Amino acid sequence: AKKIVLTEDTSLPAAVRIKLNNKSAELLGTRVKIFGRIHQIRAQKHATFLQVKDGYGLLQAVLPAGNLTKTYDALTFAQETALVLYGELKTVPEGHDAPDGRELQVDYYKVLGAAPSDLEAITNVVSRDQNPWDAQNLDNRHLVLRGENASAVMKLREAVELAFVDTYREMSFTKVSPPAMVQTQVEGGSTLFKYDYYGEEAYLTQSSQLYLETVIPSLGNVYCIEKSFRAEKSLTRRHLSEYSHVEAELDFIEFDDLLDHLEEMISQVVDKILANKEAAAYVKLLNPGFVKPSLPFLRMKYADAIDWLNAQDPPILNEEGAPHAFGDDIAEAAERRMTDLINRPIFLTHFPVEIKAFYMKKDESDCRVTESVDVLMPGVGEIVGGSMRMEDYDELIEAYKKNDIGHEPYYWYTDQRKYGTSPHGGYGLGLERFLAWLANQHTVRTCTLYSRFMGRCKP
């Protein structure tokens, strides 16, 4: 057979290069050029239909049967083949369906990077979104990310991050960037990643909180969106070893102010996402049933939660299989059951001193408990942990001792209590957990580009 070589018809109008998020109606009837990759192929008698993606959108490209469909390239088109397509952009004919209601009537194309067809075997599993958190799919994450759902989660993640940034800007919070390499713990020694820092012991940060506290005197309310690291030794749906932590610190506030702020902040972020057409479309694709939770969020004290767990029929038991008692940690399973049964966001407050971090302020009306809050979301459980901070110097020194923390490395933190201490508080929100809630993901492992957890440090 004669080898078919395509050439561009130079008598046609010059093609305008576009990205697929350009949905301008003026493009209809225009000759355009699109760089992208094949997402799907459907070969029919009269034409070959390619669904092409370019990282900005999807487009149906129609290659009428003839020379265009008979080249070696066309016969070996495969998922992920990279190419440039030229043709006229048209409205899809009545009764037909295509992304954005338009299609490209191709008159010329050039393959830029061929792909073997074996990929289809891999991404077929993935494109049907069968357990994208499975080990095999995580090994193939670099290819899974080419799928529609995985990439939608990543696009939505960016929109979420920007919504946080916008919200904090509107609230006049200053963004800072604390160090990831530290010599102090925040949330307990058992989850510290230790490493050798020029011969000294150092850790990957668990939280930027202590550093945020050092700058409220000069910068006012502050926040950061940085990585936090936890050497979690259990494999759960919501624990990562490396995660994105949205943390904020507010000066001259009381506990109720902190709760009001959290409610306002979450509410505004959700509003911004839903008002953003593109982001809202991703929410719709990933979590069609999503509705913004109604305000105010339920506020429940830890002690009342313990009673609530025990009052269920049958009672929701603790990890030892016994009824919950005051002082018990409410473990992940019980917390989830409760959140799913109540089925609305919960501000769980006033946790006992013993089960919370050393820096938390005690409730003056009941010194067994702290002014602390966890925000629980249906489907995920805890997405935020926050508290008011201990204000008194001597009390802090005492707290280090009680928690077996040598105070020397914390001199800079302790100094905050010496030089003009203040009533202040803050919180940390796990970005992946927030996204798991918003995008209805089974696990945080699909809410980050390349997840890290015990046993996985690749790709």
Ligand code: 4AD
């Ligand atoms: O409750 P945590 O441990 O609180 C702190 O780190 C505070 N120092 C934050 C602060 O007040 N500035 O963590 C806060 C949030 C959790 O609610 C959860 O959403 C997320 O961080 N988080 C994790 N996300 C994924 N994987 C893990 N291993 C996480 N550990 C905590």
